[in-house]
Amino acid sequence: MPRVSIFDTSKTFDVNEGEILYDSLCDRGYELPHGCLSGSCGACRVEVLSGQENLLAPGIIEKNTIESLRDEFQKIHGEEFIQNKEIRLSCRAKVTGDVSIRPIK
Numbered sequence: 005m006p007r008v009s010i011f012d013t014s015k016t017f018d019v020n021e022g023e024i025l026y027d028s029l030c031d032r033g034y035e036l037p038h039g040c041l042s043g044s045c046g047a048c049r050v051e052v053l054s055g056q057e058n059l060l061a062p063g064i065i066e067k068n069t070i071e072s073l074r075d076e077f078q079k080i081h082g083e084e085f086i087q088n089k090e091i092r093l094s095c096r097a098k099v100t101g102d103v104s105i106r107p108i109k
């Protein structure tokens with residue numbers, strides 16, 4: 005059973021393989037910020053600190069939204085903020101193994 009860890013908290017959750025990250029955490033009492041729940045608004049963004057390979061590859065909608073977020077973050081915080089960050093949308097990412105995440109404000 006995959007385990008999801010939330011950085012800077014003592015929270016870890018065992019989730020079912022193939023579950024959507026947002027749904028799996030919400031069902032277990034941990035609600036991430038969210039808006040559309042369809043991959044378009046970017047409100048549910050998280051940085052994946054480890055286990056990137058344990059999330060199924062993003063689809064085109066998620067990819068486009070992440071690209072827009074990267075542009076926005078770069079303008080606001082500069083290139084260093086976004087460099088080497090693995091960003092995923094928790095409402096779209098399906099978990100297949102252990103991951104560690106940090107919500108991005």
Ligand code: FES
Binds near residue numbers: 037041049095
């Ligand atoms: S809640 Fe809008 S992209 Fe996930």
